[in-house]
Amino acid sequence: MIEQEGAISPKNTLFVLLSFEGPDVYSTAGGLSTRVSELSEALAMQGYTTHLIFVGDPSKPSIESRIDGHLILERWSQWVSKYYLNGVYDGEEQKLYDYNESVPYHIYNEIVRPALAEGKTVVIMGEDWHTAEAMIRTSDLLHWFSVRRKVLMLWNLNSLMSLHRINWGRLNFVTTICTVSKYMKHRMWSYGVNPLVIPNGIPKRHLTPVDANAVTRLREIARQGDSRRLFYFKIGRFDPDKRWMMAIEAIARLKYSGYPVTLFVRGGIEPHGTDVLSHAFNLGLKIQDVVAQRPNLEQSLDAMAHVASPDIDIYNLRFFLPEEFVRTTYNAADATLANSGHEPFGLVALEVMAAEGIAVTGSTGEDYAIALENAIVTETDDPDEIVGYLLYLRRHPEEQERIRCAGRRTAEEFLWDQVIENLVSKLEFLARKQSIQLP
Amino acid sequence: MVSDLAIYTVVHQPRRLKLPAQPIPRGASLADMYHCIFDERMNERYFRKVAQYSYYPAARMFLDLVRQGMRLSIGFSLSFLRQAESWDPALLDLFRELVAEENVELIGVEPYHTFLFLLDLPTFIMRMRWMVDELEKIFGKRPTVTDTTEMCMSATLYDALDTAGFSGAVMDGREWVMQWRERTHLYTYSDERPFPVNITAPRSISGTRRSQQRLVSDSVRENGPFLLTRHFELSDDVGYRFSNRDWSSYPLYADTYADWIANTWGDFVFLAWDFETFGEHHRVDSGIFEFMRALPAELTKRGVTFQTPSALIERYSKTSCVYHLPLPIFPTTWAGSGGMEFFLGNSAQQTILQLMGYVYGLARLTENPDLLDLAIWLAQSDNLHLIQWFGRSGSEAEVSSYFTPDEWWSLGPNGIIYEQQRVYINTLHAMEPYLPTRLIRQARRKSTNRASRRKNAPDDPEAEYLTRREWQ
Numbered sequence: 076m077i078e079q080e081g082a083i084s085p086k087n088t089l090f091v092l093l094s095f096e097g098p099d100v101y102s103t104a105g106g107l108s109t110r111v112s113e114l115s116e117a118l119a120m121q122g123y124t125t126h127l128i129f130v131g132d133p134s135k136p137s138i139e140s141r142i143d144g145h146l147i148l149e150r151w152s153q154w155v156s157k158y159y160l161n162g163v164y165d166g167e168e169q170k171l172y173d174y175n176e177s178v179p180y181h182i183y184n185e186i187v188r189p190a191l192a193e194g195k196t197v198v199i200m201g202e203d204w205h206t207a208e209a210m211i212r213t214s215d216l217l218h219w220f221s222v223r224r225k226v227l228m229l230w231n232l233n234s235l236m237s238l239h240r241i242n243w244g245r246l247n248f249v250t251t252i253c254t255v256s257k258y259m260k261h262r263m264w265s266y267g268v269n270p271l272v273i274p275n276g277i278p279k280r281h282l283t284p285v286d287a288n289a290v291t292r293l294r295e296i297a298r299q300g301d302s303r304r305l306f307y308f309k310i311g312r313f314d315p316d317k318r319w320m321m322a323i324e325a326i327a328r329l330k331y332s333g334y335p336v337t338l339f340v341r342g343g344i345e346p347h348g349t350d351v352l353s354h355a356f357n358l359g360l361k362i363q364d365v366v367a368q369r370p371n372l373e374q375s376l377d378a379m380a381h382v383a384s385p386d387i388d389i390y391n392l393r394f395f396l397p398e399e400f401v402r403t404t405y406n407a408a409d410a411t412l413a414n415s416g417h418e419p420f421g422l423v424a425l426e427v428m429a430a431e432g433i434a435v436t437g438s439t440g441e442d443y444a445i446a447l448e449n450a451i452v453t454e455t456d457d458p459d460e461i462v463g464y465l466l467y468l469r470r471h472p473e474e475q476e477r478i479r480c481a482g483r484r485t486a487e488e489f490l491w492d493q494v495i496e497n498l499v500s501k502l503e504f505l506a507r508k509q510s511i512q513l514p
Numbered sequence: 515m516v517s518d519l520a521i522y523t524v525v526h527q528p529r530r531l532k533l534p535a536q537p538i539p540r541g542a543s544l545a546d547m548y549h550c551i552f553d554e555r556m557n558e559r560y561f562r563k564v565a566q567y568s569y570y571p572a573a574r575m576f577l578d579l580v581r582q583g584m585r586l587s588i589g590f591s592l593s594f595l596r597q598a599e600s601w602d603p604a605l606l607d608l609f610r611e612l613v614a615e616e617n618v619e620l621i622g623v624e625p626y627h628t629f630l631f632l633l634d635l636p637t638f639i640m641r642m643r644w645m646v647d648e649l650e651k652i653f654g655k656r657p658t659v660t661d662t663t664e665m666c667m668s669a670t671l672y673d674a675l676d677t678a679g680f681s682g683a684v685m686d687g688r689e690w691v692m693q694w695r696e697r698t699h700l701y702t703y704s705d706e707r708p709f710p711v712n713i714t715a716p717r718s719i720s721g722t723r724r725s726q727q728r729l730v731s732d733s734v735r736e737n738g739p740f741l742l743t744r745h746f747e748l749s750d751d752v753g754y755r756f757s758n759r760d761w762s763s764y765p766l767y768a769d770t771y772a773d774w775i776a777n778t779w780g781d782f783v784f785l786a787w788d789f790e791t792f793g794e795h796h797r798v799d800s801g802i803f804e805f806m807r808a809l810p811a812e813l814t815k816r817g818v819t820f821q822t823p824s825a826l827i828e829r830y831s832k833t834s835c836v837y838h839l840p841l842p843i844f845p846t847t848w849a850g851s852g853g854m855e856f857f858l859g860n861s862a863q864q865t866i867l868q869l870m871g872y873v874y875g876l877a878r879l880t881e882n883p884d885l886l887d888l889a890i891w892l893a894q895s896d897n898l899h900l901i902q903w904f905g906r907s908g909s910e911a912e913v914s915s916y917f918t919p920d921e922w923w924s925l926g927p928n929g930i931i932y933e934q935q936r937v938y939i940n941t942l943h944a945m946e947p948y949l950p951t952r953l954i955r956q957a958r959r960k961s962t963n964r965a966s967r968r969k970n971a972p973d974d975p976e977a978e979y980l981t982r983r984e985w986q
Contacts, residue, residue, distance in 0.1 A: 154546060158539035169537045176536070 083198075083499050083506075083513065085122030089190045090115075091182060093209055094202040095163055095170070097129030098148065101156070102163045105312075106275075106422050107233055111202055113278045117491030119146035126186055128178055130170050133157040151178065171205055179213040183220060191225055196513055198502060201230040204237045207246050214249035227502055227511050229253050232270065233419050235262060243268055251505045255420040256440035271501060274442065275420045276494035277486060281429035285406045286399070292376055293407040297337040299385040305334055305465065308408040310341040310401065313348035316417040318437065320354060323389075324458035325412075327358040329465065330388060339404060341392045352391065360388040367394040375400040405432035409475075410465060414453050415439065424450060425489055428482030433468065433475060435461060443489060447474070449481040516698055518782035518821045518829070519775060519813060520742065521584075522684060523576075524661060525609070525789040526591040526627050527564065528896035530557050533922050534929070535936035538944040544884050547944050551892070551937060556919060561597050565605055568793030573608045575792065575803055580617040584810045585820035588613065588789070589621035589661050592648060593894065606652075613653045619822035622646050622657030622680070628893040629663060629857070632867070633874050635674050639729050641890070642678045659683065659823045663895045664857070665744065665786070665848035667691075669841040672703045676738040679731035682827045684786060687743030688852035691842055697743040698780020700830040701839035704738025740827045741839055744786045744848060748774060753787045757800040768805050772812035781835055782826055783818075786848065849899065850910045857898040860905050862931045866898055869938035873945070880948040892941060897934065904931055 092115050096108035115127040119142040131137075131150025139148040152173045159166030182199065190197050201210040210230050217223040230250040232238075243266045246252065252270040254260055260270050297306040307326065311317045319342070329336045342348045355362055367378040375397060379390065405411050405426065410433040413424040421441040424434035428449060435451040436444045446452035451464045468475050506513050532553035539546060580586050590609070598606040613620050624630075624638075625645040631638040642660065650656045659682035660675055667685035675683050687697030695701075751771065755761045763770070775783050788795065796802040810820065821829070830836060850856030858864055870893045877889035902914030904927060922930050946952065 154549075155539050158541055158546075166539055169539045172534075172536045 083196070083502050085124075087194070087513070088123060088196045088198060089186070090118050090123050090125040091186055091197060091199045092125065092127045092129075092202065093178065093199065093206040094127065094129045095174070095205040096202075097127060097131055097150075097163075099129075099132040099135060099150070101132035102129055104163050105234070106420075107203060108163075109422060110233065110275055113276065113491055114494075115146055116142065117276070117278065117495055121492070121495060128181070130156060130163045130174070133160075149181075167205075171208075174205065175208045175212060178209045179216045182213050183216050183222075187217065187222060187226060191222060196225065196227065196506075196511065198227045198229070201228075201250070203231075203233055204241050206230065207241045210250050211242065211245050224510055224512065227251075227505055227509060229502075229505065231255070231273070232259060232263065233275075235259075235417075235419070238266065241266075251508060256442045258440040258442070259419050271505075272442075273498050273501060274489060274494060275422055275425070276489050276491035277422070277425055277429055279490055279492070281402070281426055282483075282487065282490070285402050285430055286372070289372060289376060289399075289403045290407045293379070293403055296376065296379050296383045297339070297407065299337075299383060301335055301385065303335060305329060305336045305469070306339075306408050307336065307410055307412055307465075308339045308404045309412040310396075310423060311343075311413070311415070313342040313345040313351055315347060316415055318414050318416050318456060319347070319351040321456050321458050321461065322412045322414060323351060323355045323358065323360070325461035325465070326388065327355070327360055328458055328462050330360065332462070334466075334469075335385075336388060338389045339392060339408070340389060341396055352389075355389055361386055362389045362391055363387040364391045364393050369395055370400075371397055372399040372403065376403075402426070402430040405430035408432060409468065410435050410451065412461065413437070413441075414461060416456060425486055429486035431479045431483050433478050434482065435464065443485050447478070449478060449485045451478075515776060516778050516780050516783050517817065517819060518826060519818050520587060520782060520784045520821050520823050520826050522587040522589070522621060522661070522742075522744075522784065522786040522823065523789045523791070524589040524591070524621070524623055524786070525569070525594050526623070527557070527561055527594045527597050528627065528894055528900075529593050529597075529891055530560070530919060531897065531934060531937045532556075533925060533937070534933040535940055538940045540944075541947050542944050544888070547888065547941065550944075551888075551941055556921060557597060558601050560919070561601055564790055564794050565602055567798070568790045569605055570608065571798065571803065572789060572792035573605075573612055575806060577608075577612050577615070579807065579810060580612070580615045582810065583617065583820070585617045585619075585822050585825070586612075587619040587621050587659070587823050589623035589657075590649070591623050591627040592625040592645065593627050595652060610653055613655060617820075617822070619659070619824055620649060620653055620655040620657045621684070621823065622649060622660040624661070624663040626890055626893070627663050627895055628890055629666075629867070629870070629895050629898070630874075630890055630893050631662065631666070631671055631674060633871055633893060634878075635670060636729055639674050639678045642675070642680075643731070659742075659827070660739075664899075666845040666854075667741070667841060667847075668845035669703065669843055671845060672739065672741075672841050676704065677729050677731070679733070679735065680739045681735060681737075682742060682823055683739045684742045684744060684784070684823065686746055686846055686848035686852060687784075688746060688846050690852060691846045692743065692839070695837065695839065696780045697745050698778060698783055699743075700781065700826065700836050701741040701743060702738055702836055703741065703839055703841045705838075706737070737831070740831055740836065742784045742823050742826065743839075745778070745783050746848065746852075748778070748783060749785045749787060752785070752802075752805075753791050753795070756791075756802060756805070757796045765801065766805065768808035768812045771805075772809060772816050772818070775813065776816035776818050781830055782821065784823070784826070850902070850913075856902055856910060857895060859902070862901050862904040862934075863898045865935060866901070866938065869935060869942075870897075873938055873942050876942055876945050876949075879950075880945060881950060882948050885945055885948055888941070889945075892938065901931060901934065903927075 092111055094111040096102050096104055098112035102108055115125050118125040124145055126147045126149055128149045128151050130152050133153040133156035135150055137150050137153055152170045155166055155169045155173050187197050214228055217226055228250040230246060231253040233255055247268045252268050253273050254263060254270040255275050257272055260272055263270050298304040309322050326336050326338050352362060363382050365378055365382050370378060411427045412435050414435050415437040418437055418440045421436060424436045424441055424444060427434040438452050438454045444450040444452050453460050530553050536550040538550045576586055612618055622645055625641055646657055660680045661684045662671055665684060665686050756766055758764060792802055845854055846852050858867055873892055874889040877885040900918045903911040925933055
């Protein structure tokens with residue numbers, strides 16, 4: 076080990092984030108886009124020059140500066156994307172080849188060389204399997220030009236997709252592998268790697284108090300004049316991992332146990348959605364579709380009020396939900412059912428906590444969730460487990476308040492600023508591991 | 515003993531494919547197809563390397579020598595010339611300076627170094643004519659003697675070159691073709707003796723009615739092309755064996771070599787080498803440049819005179835020293851053991867040739883000249899040369915693997931073969947949208963959709979993307 080001096084700061088360090096997803100609507104497909112958009116913004120807000128290289132909208136500028144020039148968005152593979160207009164993963168193989176082929180040279184020529192000339196250290200972070208090969212090639216290229224020891228390289232895993240396509244031996248040799256939860260860490264042991272855990276974060280704006288009037292109005296809409304009526308919310312892709320069926324079963328059991336229920340659902344375009352809604356229908360639940368044209372919070376509430384009826388059990392929200400409406404719903408609902416069976420981190424539950432809502436989580440990647448302290452944590456796929464916990468909360472309103480407050484405190488600990496502090500402290504350790512001479 | 519010597523050297527760089535194969539976006543433009551198919555970054559790297567070690571020093575050497583009286587013939591593939599135009603115009607200027615010398619004859623080489631003649635002989639003829647025009651534009655000289663890809667020659671190739679209007683052609687003097695004949699005489703394959711029963715020419719040829727794309731040139735020559743047969747043993751002494759320390763004649767000095775040439779039976783010796791022999795195949799420290807600089811004086815001492823191929827044709831055709839050479843149906847080549855098995859001898863090569871044919875055939879169907887041009891690039895012989903080693907061993911396989919880009923070997927032998935085939939398959943699929951039938955249907959659908967869209971505006975075009983958002 077060599078002796079290291081100095082500390083990482085915006086003056087001496089520059090970040091490069093590699094990801095397929097990014098902040099453009101075109102580049103938004105999963106939680107990864109939220110993570111990289113918010114992480115890059117948070118780094119830039121702290122003063123770090125941050126390049127985010129992602130598969131961007133082909134109709135937007137290839138390079139865009141934000142946050143006083145600290146955040147540089149580099150929309151990659153636009154020449155491929157122009158042939159594939161259905162989002163970031165349309166033409167995935169074509170984009171992947173181009174990304175692997177061209178990003179490493181770009182990083183070396185356009186980012187690392189100038190940064191090193193200014194005496195800065197470069198931190199390169201790759202996200203998910205799509206960037207694994209680009210990270211390997213970048214490391215090889217930097218090594219070839221004898222600058223590898225001046226660059227810190229991390230690769231982070233957020234999902235278990237396509238892990239068979241990763242050359243784990245090489246990746247583990249050239250980067251420090253990270254992931255977002257202990258659950259993911261343990262899952263990755265089977266690939267012969269032992270990643271460091273650097274959790275996800277949420278931006279500060281999620282802690283802004285939600286509009287109390289809007290919350291009141293939404294509760295009134297959901298309860299339809301019946302104060303006994305329970306109000307729940309579930310949002311996410313229509314993916315079996317999200318345990319939609321378990322949630323629907325729980326709602327039906329509550330209803331047939333004599334507890335009137337309202338459930339707001341917001342899924343994706345996945346085919347599993349048909350199974351979920353058919354199952355709800357077959358269980359005798361009444362479903363109402365709600366549509367709107369890119370509404371704001373007020374218009375969303377109006378849309379809900381327009382269709383609301385005491386006969387409806389499930390409202391299927393088929394419009395783009397503005398963030399304010401989502402946060403209002405988290406807060407207004409008696410609970411948000413984030414009861415996934417597999418969750419790398421579970422950002423939704425953390426966002427629910429930030430909005431002072433009650434999250435019903437699964438028990439995989441949600442390291443931050445402690446049962447009946449700051450959340451409801453389910454440990455099986457038995458719908459009765461949800462029913463039991465929800466009825467318990469109903470009987471103990473004081474517990475509801477306590478959980479809401481504790482959840483909020485937990486969320487405060489996962490702001491990106493805190494996560495970046497955690498990351499920076501680990502970078503100094505990683506610099507030692509990778510024999511990087513910090514400035 | 516021979517009194518004349520002609521030296522021919524050919525300059526060529528392949529347009530290497532991008533491996534592993536880059537998937538081509540659906541509906542890609544031609545420019546994007548090229549980007550996915552060819553590894554121009556690698557091509558530029560190899561080009562610059564060879565330019566540094568071979569093209570510059572060797573061109574300067576030959577320039578000095580021809581100014582001192584040596585005569586040289588030189589050919590360039592357009593594949594090379596296009597690369598030189600893009601990456602090193604100064605080098606192209608140096609070659610222009612060399613070709614402009616009176617003692618230098620420009621040979622017309624198959625433009626893209628392809629095996630197009632195996633796929634479409636009439637188009638091959640048109641391309642050879644086009645090549646002559648292109649070379650004249652670049653060098654200001656119009657070649658009359660030609661060299662096909664890898665010095666291939668056969669009966670049909672000869673007939674094609676005759677139709678294209680060349681006065682001479684070069685070929686390798688392999689024993690299986692020459693049989694008892696010496697490779698030190700001027701030959702022809704054209705049988706001009708009268709027929710016992712007259713043949714009636716079709717009207718389009720006899721001139722009463724001219725077809726729109728006539729293959730035969732306007733001014734048919736008195737003779738079919740004269741053939742210069744390369745002395746492959748003397749050529750290979752320099753081309754292959756010069757720096758081989760295990761060779762019994764190593765090291766070869768100019769005086770010894772001049773002795774061998776001067777003591778050869780016949781009218782003349784025709785030697786031919788890759789231009790890259792000087793500085794690339796044999797590095798500068800092998801002494802190849804000193805050898806070549808010393809050779810003219812040694813030959814002059816022994817009474818051997820340098821000639822250009824045209825001068826040899828001029829001289830020996832007039833003295834009736836022209837002999838008939840029966841050409842084979844299956845081409846001979848200067849590569850390997852002299853037959854097409856060097857290029858088509860293993861299953862991987864045969865598959866690539868089939869794929870070349872499929873891509874070419876589809877390009878013809880598109881009736882798009884740019885796609886046809888692309889298909890012809892893909893028929894480059896180098897794509898078969900580079901995989902000769904597949905399933906083989908020995909010196910020929912070593913030569914083949916020497917030319918295979920180092921960067922490819924990380925794919926492994928089977929990986930190279932698989933990915934090379936993928937390039938052709940990807941190209942074929944990328945060309946399909948350009949088929950006229952599909953283009954017409956697309957245009958129809960577009961106009962129908964536009965009409966219906968006016969009636970039915972979408973609810974929210976962004977909604978499709980937004981609904982994909984995953985909330986973990």
